[in-house]
Amino acid sequence: MFSFAGQYGGASTRREGAQIRPVTAPHPETWLKVTPSGLFCEPGGFFIDPTRAVDRAVISHGHSDHARPGHAHVLATAETLAIMTARMGEGRAGVAQQALGFGETLVVNGVRVWLRPAGHVLGSAQICMEWQGSRAVVSGDYKRRPDPTAAGFEPEPCDVFVTEATFALPVFRHPPAEAEIARLLRSVALFPERTHVVGCYSLGKCQRLVALLRQAGWDRPIHLHGAHVALCRLYESLGVPLGMLRTATVAKKEELKGAIVLAPPSAVADRWARRLAEPVVAVASGWMRVRQRARQGGVELPLVISDHADWDELLATAEDVQAPEIWVTHGREDALIHALSLRGIRGRALHLVGRGDEEEDTDAAEAPAA
Structure with a gap:
């Protein structure tokens, strides 16, 4: 003991x-x-x-x-x-x-x-x-x-x-997370042929984004990088509902058009993301308040969502x-x-x-x- x-x-x-x-x-x-x-x-x-x-x-x-x-x-x-x-x-x-x-x-x-x-x-x-x-x-x-x-x-x-x-x-004064999620969903509606891939940390941020998307009315499947799957399953086993989740690597590119994919920040700018359909690169972090940081990382849609x-x-x-x-x-x-x-x-x-x-x-x- x-x-x-x-x-x-x-x-x-x-x-x-x-x-x-x-x-x-x-x-x-x-x-x-x-x-x-x-x-x-x-x-x-x-x-x-x-x-x-x-x-x-x-x-x-x-x-x-x-x-x-x-x-x-x-x-x-x-x-x-x-x-x-x-x-x-x-x-x-x-x-x-x-x-x-x-x-x-x-x-x-x-x-x-x-x-x-x-x-x-x-x-x-x-x-x-x-x-x-x-x-x-x-x-x-x-x-x-x-x-x-x-x-x-x-x-x-x-x-x-x-x-x-x-x-x-x-x-550093964070905007409401709900407003940032609304920005993401507006971008998805504006570019329905492209995949929105959101860089987010595997513990906490990923599951929070899923839950916020569900609260905002997104009831479609959310696709995950393999690094995020295990902890999402653990969250669900601990009583946190996340809705329909799928692994991005087993999805066809056509299926990922108009989809939201969550992945580690390190993955959204490397060759892993090339399997996606004309990806719109986003990152969810308090550091996205710093515009230069977003530009240097090739982030098209910075989301200021911090834990x-x-x-x-x-x-x-x-x-x-x-x-x-x-x-x-x-x-x-x-x-x-x-x-x-x-x-x-x-x-x-x-x-x-x-x-x-x-x-x-x-x-x-x-x-x-x-």
Whole structure:
């Protein structure tokens, strides 16, 4: 077992939703330490999203820059454990696994641990910890927009909040995802003889796009690159309906006229896409806000659809969690720390190593290229 045993029955002390930390409570920096392996909860004896194999790991979500193979014991949501196992194989996603649901609490060596939805992908969670009256929350990656495939972000008041900063510049203000899907469908209607191939990450983004297309009324089959098939099947087995899906590689070119194909970003511009019918190349990513990036990638239809919080949402989250101190990791720390200081919030750059951006298709190599 993970050695996370027992349920915690007491209620935390709050006033009007704000966390009250006793004067004698230790500051989180005294017990939550940055190490070469990642953030380490010293009294609890566990790491959060460690970058190398450790004895005990708490994992926020299944993307490869947060979920690494080889840990002895892994604690996460049931969905994240299933995703890790599907991507890494039996035994590599933790010799022993323990699922913790939202609303459940464990006490580990005096540290109270619970998970709150992060809204990033299916099963993604914020790691909440409280020790001797001091509370810290590690967000992992998160977004604040509605997503039919993932539980929505829930702010947790705390003394220290650890936030990502992927899109922490004022230029990044994401439009409604529904509006971007409408742009895609207008293009499909305008070019009925061409295949629209959309580059998107295999975990989270692909399934979200399928669900958004279904919500917009697209009831035709959606074709998938081979790299996307397994995780879509897993999502469906975990209770996320995606409708009729087909593998693009077995479809005839004539069948793909007017169709929508989802593929890894790395595949939409290479020879794989040549099998499609005069493809319209699209990519769904927050980085499509940067026009030069879209042009350099040969993207004809950039879709600004992100699974990360944008600039306004990062600042709104800082207000919602009511933390006097926010630690910033893997992104544009300087701009966010400056903006936080103007709001009376102390910011600190963690400089954690090994954190990337899954929207860059960082682990497409894990999937088959079919």
